[in-house]
Amino acid sequence: EPEVTQTPSHQVTQMGQEVILRCVPISNHLYFYWYRQILGQKVEFLVSFYNNEISEKSEIFDDQFSVERPDGSNFTLKIRSTKLEDSAMYFCASKLQPGAGPYEQYFGPGTRLTVT
């Protein structure tokens, strides 16, 4: 069964450093997401991406965050200058269709980011 993959599974970085989290969505999916879960809290939406541009972003997704689809398979989240409060589990998700219809979202296993 096709699945969303994410690398690395765990990333440790120092405050102020840049990190890139990588995702490979399911191959025929068109709509992509990043979500974040701070330890002990619920999962929050960060950003959605379709047709090589951001469709929607949350208040959390400020100027230090960016997303990119550098080739036909990868989808990346970059954090320019990490802060302690960026420590969280980051989930990538994808869905088949871009519309607002009843389409299931498929989640990757997550990348645990620890900022020291």
Place this chain on the structure above:
Amino acid sequence: GIQVEQSPPDLILQEGANSTLRCNFSDSVNNLQWFHQNPWGQLINLFYIPSGTKQNGRLSATTVATERYSLLYISSSQTTDSGVYFCAVVRSNDYKLSFGAGTTVTVRA
């Protein structure tokens, strides 16, 4: 935004017991998904169930969209069922999932 409330927040079960988790939401939805978060933090997709009833082994789920709630049933619970169960919905005409705060299930041997 849409409100997603899960109950109970915590549930302790003896192995073999049955349980019901509830998810209420405040607006009409076109997508509802149940997840199990395992000890490694991974979100395991249990059900995609915007309406109706589905079963998968010892787990089943029912969503009554018109009444804005969904139920997740765990039967004959096992210790491996322990973890946090999340309900997440997409409001109609929206694109993103909104998650509830989760129900933490502990199954004791």
